[in-house]
Amino acid sequence: MQSALYVSLSAQVSLEKRLETIANNMANMKTAAFRADAVKFETALSRAATQPVAFASPGDNFISRRPGGITQTGNNLDVAVVGNTTGNTLDVAVAAGDTWMAFAGPAGTVYTRDGRMQISNTGELQTVNGYPVLDAGGGPIMVDPDAGPLTIGRNGTVSQGINQVGVLGLFNIPAGARLERFGNSGVIPDHAATAVIDFVYAGFQQGYVEGSNVDPLSELTQMMNATRAFQSVSSLIEGSEGTMQNAIRSLGEPSKA
Secondary structure (H helix, E strand, C coil): CCHHHHHHHHHHHHHHHHHHHHHHHHHCCCCCCCCCEEEECCEEEECCCCCCEEEECCCEEEECCCCCCEEECCCCCEEEEECCEECCEECCCCCCCCEEEEEEECCEEEEECCCEEEECCCCEEEECCCCEEECCCCCECECCCCCCCCEECCCCEEEECCEEEEECCCEECCCCCCEEEECCCEEEECCCCEECCCCCCCEEEECEEECCCCCHHHHHHHHHHHHHHHHHHHHHHHHHHHHHHHHHHHHHCCCCC
16 A cells, blocks of 8 residues: 555544644633643654655644733632732733642642632632642641631732731642643643742732633634645545556456457
8 A cells, every 4th residue: 555645644643633632722712721732743754664654643732831811800719820010910921831729639739720719618718619729738728718808919828807827839840741631720740849939930919810821813723724734635545545546447457368
């Protein structure tokens, strides 16, 4: 069989995965702190034939750490992870995806940029999905449900009136860590995260929420390009099959005496 057919089939597998990734990103454009998936493709070189043949790999998904936009909500139980603040401008470039909040997941610590919180009946500070929000030491944060609204400082200090009742944990995930998705907005790294001690470059902003980092225009453009490429590869496969069938018919005709 022609190498072109194998190469084209490998390209279709890669493009199909890319289209699935784009569709999932588009579906989560409005999900708080959602991190878009991207696909890294590499060329697989085969020397099985007489001449080396380059195939497209199936692709390796990774989670983009690019920060999402910040929206003011006015809710004192909402916080966003931000970089340095200049006037009324929230500069998230410094905190570009490497600093995260943490909560206790079913199987261990999960990190997130979704700072929407709630207070349970027992006074535990939780995520909107009911997971305990953690402090820098990895412990839960307890507040008094009847002691009034919370005030959350840039360094994560949680106060009610004049009393400090806890500190939100902020953590750095190493740049080289591979992230596994948990739910829509949580991640689990394969390298240990470290607690932030110096809040000069990153911290919390109360009353704000980070949105998805999906760029709709970019995703739509990529979807159109991937769709066109898939159609082109389909045409190449059809042409390759037609050439092969013609060759079989020609070679299979009986010779005339």
